Amino acid sequence: MRVRKRDRANLSPAYGIEGERLLPWDALAAPFEGAWCVVRPGGESVAHEHHEHEIFIALAGRATLVVDGDAHEFAAGDIAHLPPGCTHRVVNDSAAEFEYYGIWWDTAMSERFITSQEAVR
Template sequence: MSELRALDRANLTPAYGLDSQRLLPWPALNAPFEGAWCILRAGRESTAHAHHEYELFIALAGTAAIVVDGERRPFTAGDIVQLPPGSMHHVVNDGDHDFEYYGIWWDAEMSEGFLARHGETP
């Protein structure tokens, strides 16, 4: 039987200057990654940061800009951006409407845990 994990827009959590919900990890889904639905409100920008994980942002609704290591590029619904470990990044929403994206991240430890749960050695 499949499971559905619903987005709870009424109870989003503030993090990195945006509103989000961590939908992964999810006990029913044995995945080597984690993820969150993110909403950047109109006229706001997320907190610039860098980390050791690999990361993907998938733009779902609206238009914003992604700034990676000082380079600013348009980021629009349907786009996907890959962020290598250590890259300084943030999202800027200069528009009048909220911007929504899904972030997915992973690292070696998550991958090793996934393999271990399947009885495999990295």
């Protein structure tokens, strides 16, 4: 068992916000990748889309999740699924930081995971 701690010293800019890529992780073979993300008060991510499936898990604070032009309240404890091809961004219009964990995957990641597990057997 291994625990990997979040470390604010490792945050770096990406998509207009700050984050720490937590997967891939050398000690873990997984069919997905992920990042811990922090949106500062008044900040927002760059609107973007991609081919991967994605899940956002809100960890702390509240923000607005804008998906294909529709705004949705998004707060600690909430989970959102973002289908491939949707344009999305996170807007923090509160006075506190908003933190979430993003997890994404696609067919190629799944296939690499299956192949790696078959090689171990």
